[in-house]
Amino acid sequence: MELEKKNMNNKKNIDAWIEYVITNWLNRKTPVCFRPSTERLVHKMRMLSLDPSSFGDAWHYVEEIEKLQSRFHDETGAHQKESPQMLLECGIASYKMGNSREAIRFINGAIGFYTEYHDKAAARWLLGCVYWHLEDEVDALSAWENAIQDFGEQAAKIGKNNASELKWYENLKQSLEGYTKYAVDHNAPPFPPPLAAAGNKAAPFNRAAYEARLKLIPYYGLISAGDPRTALDHPVGQATVDTLEINGHSYSIFRVKAEREVRLQEGAQYFLMRADGPSMNTATPISIEEGDYVLLKNIQKAENKDIVAVVIFGQGEPDTATLKSYYEDGGGRYVMSQSNAVTINICMGKDDYIQGVAVAILKPVDA
Secondary structure, X not given: OHHHHHHHHHHHHHHHHHHXXXXXXXXXXXXXXXXHHHHHHHHHHHHHOOOHHHHHHHHHHHHHHHHHHHOOXXXXXXXXXXXXXXXXXXXXXXXXXXXXXHHHHHHHHHHHHOOOHHHHHHHHHHHHHHHHHOOOHHHHHHHHHHHHHHHHHHHHHHOOOOHHHHHHHHHHHHHHXXXXXXXXXXXXXXXXXXXXXXXXXXXXXXXXXXXXXXXEEEEOOOOOOOOOOOOOOOOOEEEEEOEEEEOOEEEEEEEOOOOOEEEOOOOOOEEEEEOOOOOOOOOOOOOOOOOOEEEEEOOOOOOOOOEEEEEEOOOOOOOEEEEEEEEEEOOEEEEEOOOOOOOOEEEOOOOOEEEEEEEEEEEEOOO
């Protein structure tokens, strides 16, 4: 009975570590840019691997992704992290479906393809977690020690030019050494840092901090109910509202920028989208839950960290509109999910385009 309880605790700790690494370490330095076709396969595999009744279909996608990875070519270097990430995703899905040996094979494959120490370290820590699940203490500790060494190498590459980034790695390395010592002393993995502090779980939503008012209707002063008066050429001000009604339900308005008032610009076009799915449920500053509405300005230009509606061309499949956070750098444009359940990163192709930029989030009044 005691052994069974210990194994259950170990499994709980291992699962928590895997989610922690996925949320806090993977792709922290450089986001992975999946091509749309790859992203769709990976997303389907992730979803199916969460449901035991769909494991057969999930394994089909594991095989397809491995086959695609073996034929992967990236002459431009724009997708250098895609190949190892495909293998790592297969490893995570294999673990979740109960095949730790396959998970080890895939994660080792990913480690061999990664070029950055940070990525190798994150994958090695995951590898150690899977070995712990198999009760292989020697290989588990070896993987964790190698992960700590790789994080140290990453810190050495940073040098003193970026003090905050260097401090992050130094603190991490010190923490992981403590966790590894605990594992040695107790012959079992410890629980990771608290999930809420790690960012693995959205903090309780502070409604008051982000409530906003929407300025949308100009008003022109007094109008006589008796004798005619000269019409005003310019509005006196704008009416403001703090709730909107959609399909008979009331929604509160929350800001995504610093201003308390969300102003609709004259001549601009706006539209609403209803959030479907969990892919933005840790978005900042406002979490976007399924059923929330997003008010977007109809423009095609966005800034880094803007929440956007983007159209991704389907390469033979129907074109897809998706709500994500937008980023761009010298390597191109990409959009990312912000979620504690699913990670979706998409490199935007030359024909993909932004349909709108979020200006406010509408949440049910009773939420």
